[in-house]
Structures are given as structure tokens and as C-alpha cells.
Amino acid sequence: MALLRYGSRGSQVERLQQQLEAAGFELGDVDGIFGRRTQAAVQAFQRQQGITVDGIVGSQTQGRLQGRADGFDDDGRTNPGQVMTPAELRRLNNTRVDHQMPDRGPGWMGYYSASRRWGTERTIETLKTVAARYHAATGQTLRIGDISLRGGGDISGHASHETGRNVDIDMAFSDGRTDIERNRNSVNATWRSPHYDRAATRRLIQEIKRANPNIQILFNDPVLVREGLVRAYPNHDNHLHLQNMN
């Protein structure tokens, strides 16, 4: 398709404006005229996606917009997920427990019930950003366990997880099986398993800290504890606990 830029007009611009609106950028009128407001929205979208910010819509920006619309690219591959900067994440609400992590998305999947996967908007969007980067770097899928119940409050099996800002995630295994698939209570589901993938788990932690620099992570792998990436805590051999996303 032709490049769309400031001054362009017509049905392709109209379609672009609809996509930007669908992606959460407010334009006022969908009028088919690429004016300053459309240009600003394109730039904001490009910034959010971590691609070149020039306000011009070529194949890359178009591909990202399309990916948001259907989740898949032309080859049927899952598109890279949406990436937000720490500054953008900090602007999101971090009090109301009113956003749900779906069962599956670009680079992540949930285990346990989705009814226990509610969080603040900031927590959920942070997880999506982490998943996109982690998946791009390692090919691994971020596996997400309990977060909170809708609205927060006491949740069975946890002392915390009441505020939508605490998240349990699985560490990485080199054979792709989850800790649940290998019996969560067996040693094979822990960092002692021969299939535990420390390098990918380390990368995951680094991506979490990149998106959420002040996060505390509880996990008992002694190597990662020594590296200062996580803190040892009872009962955290078989998963990582993200404490107070902030």
C-alpha cells in the first residue's frame, strides 16, 4: 500500500483512523483526512510499539495496527504483543482490580482459572509487555498463575494476592513442559529439575525488572538469589512470585 502521511486523504486514511481509535488513540473525527491529530496518534502508537517514530504509516506500522486487530499476521503467526514503556505503564491505574489476563495472548498463557487472574490495569499491561519481550528474546511463553479475584480481597491458598498487584508465574523449562505438567509438588517442578532453564528464567526476570524496576521477586534458585535478581522465600521452589507491581 501507499505510504500514508500528513496531508494524505481518502478511504485508506479513514481505515487507519478507525484502527487507531480501536487501539485506544482518540482522534475526534474519523474523516479520512490525515491531519495533525492523526499524525500525533500515529506517533504515539509507534512510540508504544517501540518502532521508528516518524508519523508516517508504512508497512511496519500498518502491520502492527493490523496485528492489534486480529492477533495474527498474514502467515498465521502470532504477532508480537504490545510493548509499553515504564513511563507509559506508570500512567495506568494501579488501584482498581478490574482488568483480567485472558487465557492466552501473544507470548503468554494462563494456568489455573481465569477467575483468579484479575489485576490492576498496570499489572496486566506490564505482564503483556514482559511477555512480548521475553517471547521475542527466547521463544518461550510466559505462563501466568494466580493474580487476584475480581475486585481483589482474600483468595484461597495465598497470604497475599489481594490487591491485583501480586502475580505467580512459572519459571522456564527447556522441554517446554509446565511445572503443573510435571506434577507441581514434585522436585521435577522446581529449579532442581534437570529441565529447569535458568538462562531463560534469568531473561524473564530481567524483562520484568525492565518494565517494573522496583519489583521484588520471590524465588529460590540459589544462583539467581546470589545474582541479586530474586529473594529466597519458603515454598517458592516451583514458581516465581512477583510482589507488589508498582
Ligand SMILES: [Zn+2]
Ligand atoms: Zn504468589
